[in-house]
Amino acid sequence: MPASRVVGNANRPHTVATATAYALRALRSHPWLAAAFLTTTLAQGALQGLLVWALREVLLAFGHRATESTAAILVMSAALIFAIWVARAACTAIAEICAARLAHGAEVDAMARILEKLLTLSVRFFDKSSQGDLVMATYSDAQHIRLVTLNVGNVVLHVTRLMGLAAVAWLMSPKLALVGLIAVPLGAWPAMLLGKRVQEGARSERGAIRNFYDSFLQVSTGIRIIKVNTAESRVLARAREVGAKLFGYLVAQAQAKSIARFLLEAVSGFGLIAILVIGGRDVAAGTLQWQSLLSLLIAIMGVYSPTVGILLVYNGLQTSIPHLERIERIMSLTSDVRDRTDAVPLRRAPEVIELRDVSFAYDDQMVLDGISATFRRGETIGIVGASGAGKSTLMALLLRLYDPTRGQILLDGIDLRELRHADYLRACAIVMQEPFLFLDTVANNIRSTRVDAPMADVIAAARAANIHDEIEAMEHGYDTMVGRAEDARGISVGQKQRVCIASALLKNAPLLFLDEATSNLDSVSERVLQSAIERLMEGRTTFVIAHRLSTLRAADRILVLEQGRMVGLGTHEELLRRCPTYHRLWRYQSIDTVIDEPAVAVGAD
Helix, strand or coil: CEEEEEEECCCCCCCCHHHHHHHHHHHHCCHHHHHHHHHHHHHHHHHHHHHHHHHHHHHHHHHHHHHHHHHHHHHHHHHHHHHHHHHHHHHHHHHHHHHHHHHHHHEEEHHHHHHHHHHCCCHHHHHHCCCCHHHHHHHHHHHHHHHHHHHHHHHHHHHHHHHHHHHHHHHHHHHHHEEEEEEEHHHHHHHHCCCHHHHHHHHHHHHHHHHHHHHHHHHHHHHHHHHHHHHHHHHHHHHHHHHHHHHHHHHHHHHHHHHHHHHHHHHHHHHHHHHHHHHHHHHHHHCCHHHHHHHHHHHHHHHHHHHHHHHHHHHHHHEEEEEEEEHHHHHHHHECCCCCCCECCCCCCCCEEEEEEEEEEEECCEEEEEEEEEEEEECCCEEEECCCCCHHHHHHCCCCCCCCCHHHHHHHHEEEHHHHHHHHHHHEEECCCCCCCCCHHHHHHHHHHHHCCCHHHHHHHHHHHHCCCHHHHCCCCCCEEECHHHHHHCCCCCHHHHHHEEEHHHHHEEEEEEEEECCCHHHHHCCCCCCCCHHHHCEEEEECCCCHHHHHCHHHHHHECCCCCCEEEEHHHHHHHHHHHHHHHHHHCCCCEEEEEEECCCCCC
């Protein structure tokens, strides 16, 4: 069962036209800015042609006027050419500013749309995705939206400039203009054939950069393990291996681009020589003025410059295509956990939660198989089992982070998939093994489950979570910023966990999920946290994955998993008598008991 499915035309061949569509979207999003860009672009193209025409007229004037008027003609001509030059430069600058605004707007919009799409996808998509790939999609790939928009804008600038110069050349001598312009497609055709090589190199480059990102993320998250295992050399060797591949891809692209430019410029040079030879004969024969030949050569040379620019843009678009492919694939995904069209609201807290023959598989690997059980409102249900037994997966199914591969989860007889997912999640609160804090103030982190909660309620929740006094002792109290890596020195894991508990208390949801919430704490911190957890559990239906079985002795019932199957459900005393798996787990944890506290962990999924 796929994590997310691709819809639409996500697998279609990607071409320069596909890339251009992204730029056109930016133009449609900002019509007035697009109109200003197109107007100034057309104007600069016309002024480019006018500049060459004015130069020709000045040279002709020098040939027909008396010597004594030369100074006056020179001043007037210089003023005219300077005015045209400044006007052209101003139009080009305005066009480039408009293009930059459009491009940066497209980039920011793309980043927001990618993030919005990622937030709609199911947990399974993130289980399967590379962190480096997601970082690239939301930042590096989105940058290529800007580059594509700028490149398309540059194409328009180059084309209008080329058209203006070509028109002037044609007016001066259609025959010579045709000789010069025929070199453009002849040189561009083989150069564009190399574009596919550039695109393939860019696709390989993207994969190498993704691996680089993954390496850096592993260093930032696993530096302690790397240090303890003295694995620095292995990590560095892997990074250098990826770097060597990346170097090869980049060099191959650069070579392809350089060869393409060489081919175009070589053919263009042949065109200029042909104009000079043919035009020189016409000048000698008296059928063409030398001023026209000189101006025509300037115009054709000007045509070749934007042609090279267009070729560079073409190769730039080829480089961007693999990045756009990834964006399009992400934007084409749909979550496998989503509301049905006829989904109904959850109007009250469920009285009965029933698992009916629930099974779940990751791809072809069965993780849970045939779980059937019924839980009633207000019960505390422990979930235990050896590492890999399926505990966290079962909790994820109860939260509907995944849907069962087979079977049903029923709330008061209604399939969980028939309820509005957002309604159900509003009825759930969770405290995880690894506390997660948003990059925000302590107060807003507590308020994250109820954003409109008044400060008095935030403080009351913090007091109930045994964290208020410690927040007050922080440098900025409830306005202290948390959620960053450097905060580890200022706020402990236990404090983070109690902030999360305060947030869950503030939400006041009827269903509570505790996923080994105390496993990362020392015994003193655990006792402080445990009293807050007990206060949180009061009056709620609670599902608990516990690190220590002794903490579940007071649970109403305990569900025991072994290799994905339910092998026991009952009270602590009943399971000790009737469930060999539970008895074995309890015995293993009781061997090294110190002051009635088992020291051997069951383990986490």
